[in-house]
Amino acid sequence: DADVTQTPRNRITKTGKRIMLECSQTKGHDRMYWYRQDPGLGLRLIYYSFDVKDINKGEISDGYSVSRQAQAKFSLSLESAIPNQTALYFCATSDLRQTGELFFGEGSRLTVL
Amino acid sequence: SQQGEEDPQALSIQEGENATMNCSYKTSINNLQWYRQNSGRGLVHLILIRSNEREKHSGRLRVTLDTSKKSSSLLITASRAADTASYFCATHGSGNTGKLIFGQGTTLQVKP
Numbered sequence: 001d002a003d004v005t006q007t008p009r010n011r012i013t014k015t016g017k018r019i020m021l022e023c024s025q026t027k028g029h030d031r032m033y034w035y036r037q038d039p040g041l042g043l044r045l046i047y048y049s050f051d052v053k054d055i056n057k058g059e060i061s062d063g064y065s066v067s068r069q070a071q072a073k074f075s076l077s078l079e080s081a082i083p084n085q086t087a088l089y090f091c092a093t094s095d096l097r098q099t100g101e102l103f104f105g106e107g108s109r110l111t112v113l
Numbered sequence: 114s115q116q117g118e119e120d121p122q123a124l125s126i127q128e129g130e131n132a133t134m135n136c137s138y139k140t141s142i143n144n145l146q147w148y149r150q151n152s153g154r155g156l157v158h159l160i161l162i163r164s165n166e167r168e169k170h171s172g173r174l175r176v177t178l179d180t181s182k183k184s185s186s187l188l189i190t191a192s193r194a195a196d197t198a199s200y201f202c203a204t205h206g207s208g209n210t211g212k213l214i215f216g217q218g219t220t221l222q223v224k225p
Contacts, residue, residue, distance in 0.1 A: 042217040104155035
């Protein structure tokens with residue numbers, strides 16, 4: 001089983017719908033992240049969390065919200081999806097005690113029509 | 114805005130040749146990391162170089178870091194078709210912010 005699991009892996013939705021992407025990890029890491037990847041733009045940080053009570057905005061948090069339900073779970077929500085949120089979304093984890101190496105999930109491909 | 118800028122954006126070489134990718138960044142760093150991404154998959158960590166290091170090796174990978182120029186390079190020697198992927202540099206800023214900021218990536222194609 002993967003250490004960092006994202007669900008769903010693919011989702012097609014319509015403009016205005018609420019979408020939740022979920023991430024769970026078995027690595028026991030404190031830190032969790034959500035990134036968005038667009039062609040030619042690399043990865044951009046949406047939100048990150050250093051523990052259950054700590055949530056921080058990244059570079060592009062507008063239009064997104066997150067919830068850290070437990071150390072192992074970090075979900076990303078789009079309250080009202082719009083077409084320019086079509087992208088590949090990645091969850092990642094890292095260990096506070098180490099150097100910041102990230103461990104990524106396999107990604108969730110979201111298409112907003 | 115993104116911290117890292119990578120050059121070239123795309124690189125195509127023959128199997129057996131060396132591939133060099135460059136990364137420039139803007140602010141002081143704690144460390145710089147390189148990741149690999151196979152098409153449509155998650156990123157995988159390759160190698161990390163700390164700000165007080167100048168060169169690091171791991172198998173066929175060689176990474177250099179020049180903090181005075183705020184730049185790094187990744188060299189893959191004796192490339193293989195299986196090295197075909199996108200490669201990203203990512204910087205961990207000084208001050209233990211915990212955030213890793215990625216560059217735009219270099220797409221490498223290794224032709225058999």
